[in-house]
Amino acid sequence: DSGVTQTPKHLITATGQRVTLRCSPRSGDLSVYWYQQSLDQGLQFLIHYYNGEERAKGNILERFSAQQFPDLHSELNLSSLELGDSALYFCASSVATGQGQEQFFGPGTRLTVL
Amino acid sequence: AQSVTQLGSHVSVSEGALVLLRCNYSSSVPPYLFWYVQYPNQGLQLLLKYTTGATLVKGINGFEAEFKKSETSFHLTKPSAHMSDAAEYFCAVGPSGSARQLTFGSGTQLTVLP
Numbered sequence: 151d152s153g154v155t156q157t158p159k160h161l162i163t164a165t166g167q168r169v170t171l172r173c174s175p176r177s178g179d180l181s182v183y184w185y186q187q188s189l190d191q192g193l194q195f196l197i198h199y200y201n202g203e204e205r206a207k208g209n210i211l212e213r214f215s216a217q218q219f220p221d222l223h224s225e226l227n228l229s230s231l232e233l234g235d236s237a238l239y240f241c242a243s244s245v246a247t248g249q250g251q252e253q254f255f256g257p258g259t260r261l262t263v264l
Numbered sequence: 265a266q267s268v269t270q271l272g273s274h275v276s277v278s279e280g281a282l283v284l285l286r287c288n289y290s291s292s293v294p295p296y297l298f299w300y301v302q303y304p305n306q307g308l309q310l311l312l313k314y315t316t317g318a319t320l321v322k323g324i325n326g327f328e329a330e331f332k333k334s335e336t337s338f339h340l341t342k343p344s345a346h347m348s349d350a351a352e353y354f355c356a357v358g359p360s361g362s363a364r365q366l367t368f369g370s371g372t373q374l375t376v377l378p
Contacts, residue, residue: 152307152309154307181364183364183365183366192368192369192370193354193368193371195365195366195367198364198365200364205364206364206365208365240307240308242308244364251359252298252310252313253310253366254310255300255307255308255309257306257307258306258307
């Protein structure tokens with residue numbers, strides 16, 4: 151158990167809908183990262199938050215947004231869902247933002263868009 | 265920009281045989297390198313990491329990796345495979361500069377044959 155929790159574990163929804171994925175980092179970790187894992191794209195970085203502020207964006211679509219709250223949990227919002235958004239979404243956390251710091255991954259949320 | 269190449273998307277070994285999973289990286293700055301393992305329906309777990317110092321890094325579950333700058337490689341090895349080692353393995357590089365996210369390879373699925 152990494153100490154990172156993600157809810158829900160599974161999510162099945164229809165095209166055009168909006169969903170929210172939730173992540174709670176390890177106790178004391180200020181950084182939260184979101185990654186998408188799909189068969190065709192592999193593991194792709196989406197976005198990074200540190201202590202409530204957005205620090206970096208990766209291959210994140212405009213239909214997707216995220217935020218980190220004062221209690222440090224984070225939410226990833228996916229809207230106008232398409233079939234291609236079906237994937238495993240991981241949250242990871244680290245203590246701060248220093249180089250070489252390992253990231254601890256949650257169990258993921260499996261999103262299926264029908 | 266950083267990148268990672270994992271040679272061989274599928275590797276099969278017999279139980280008790282040597283495990284060798286290959287990883288080559290590209291980075292314009294001294295890299296930080298990681299190996300993660302993903303068991304079915306689970307998140308990623310850190311096996312080992314290289315930051316600075318000793319180039320031979322020992323990790324959990326008997327795995328080790330050697331950083332070879334001249335070859336831009338960070339191959340993962342284990343002297344004797346166990347059935348429980350069957351999983352997908354990801355090599356990652358980063359963070360670097362202002363970017364703190366990890367860049368992952370495409371993964372290698374390890375099968376251990378009885």
